[in-house]
Amino acid sequence: MARAAIPGGLSARRAWRPARLLERRVESASATTLVLDVTDWPGHLPGQHVDVRLTADDGYTATRSYSLAAPAEGDRVEVTVQRVPDGEVSPFLCDVFQVGDAVELRGPVGGWFVWRPDQPGPVLLVAGGSGVVPLMAMLRARPAVGPPFRLVYSARQPDDVIYREELAALAGTDGVDVRHVFTRRGAPVGADGADGADGADGAGHVRPPGRLRSADLEGAGWGPADAPTCYVCGPTGFVEAAATILASAGHDAARIRTERFGPTGS
């Protein structure tokens, strides 16, 4: 395997940089996007993540990894944080951290779960819960005249969908298809007509709530013959299920890239 070219030299990527909060956006009941101004950010590829370090006034530190949610704009970097109940860091970042406050950040990290704009071929994105974050960075990085992208996004219920309005807008653009799968509770067709996140397929049929099934990916994705690069991100059980469905359908394991996160007490 060729060594991957990743933005930023090694010493640049491992340096801790002050990162000041510019803006926060509440994305759902449990997810918040933090827009940070990071000193001399070296840039990143969609799919990469960063380490965030918090330091208490007595020197105690806590470090966690978060996916980058969007392409960098200069020193402006976005992460979306899912609040883990009883966590040490995520409730602080979602609820206490204020505009103007600072953390430290280093990266970018991870050169495997990335989409490169010069990479040929269609892209199938499969998201479970907040696993949509690095996949959103890929969607946002896709040029207007780019390869076709399809996103299958599984969430518990419509209220948990992150980037709701932007996804609805993206779904209306050429070459991008967005399908929602709800595991606990869907919504009636047209109940929230502005976003299309209603559990309906293209023909207006309502998919009953339930875990991801092979039909969800077969209906929305490409077959193995189309050779899409598949990016699957979410909790372990979800990624196991989705990757198994794709491999069983005949997709080459080498084109199924996964990123898993478990409840890590963060």
Next chain:
Amino acid sequence: MSFVTRGFHGRRRDDDGRLPPGQHLTGDFPVLSAGPTPRIPLDEWELWVATEDGTRHTWSWTELMALAADEPTVDIHCVTSWSKLDTTWRGVSLDTILADVETAADYALVHSYGGYTTNLPLEDLLDGKAWVAYEFEGDDLHPEHGRPARLLVPHLYFWKSAKWVRGIELMLEDSPGFWEQLGYHDYGDPWREQRYQGD
């Protein structure tokens, strides 16, 4: 301290000094892998060791089960910053597996079903520091944690403990594995916080 995050207090845990820098405890067993979970029928499973002169030693599943097993209790540390203390395993020490292998190699490249690789110095596999493990907490390994067998090298970050292990290539020179080519550290000592190249 030159840098403080205003309003952050955090939780200090009494870990008796068992938690390396930058790590936090988890009660769960998170999963980190790069692709789909390989499924390997036991009657097709094989472990191989190849030396620098091309000599190949192999063990079938039955042969591995016939080797003396250890039951180590160890702390494990993932580079993504979780640690788990007092995990219990059952497996065969690499000292046993490599006992009759003649080699002058200093390095090992570990290969997994599914194509994953990771590199480490051979001495880190020896002297009771590493196992080919097939049970975790009294049960067969779960598929996503490496069934039927994984490497267990608890003194290094856990990506070195290759899941779905299938072979160990002994080499005179070091050669980076999968994550190591992607910028992770060649050695990965959690106590020196060697997460990324250059740490």
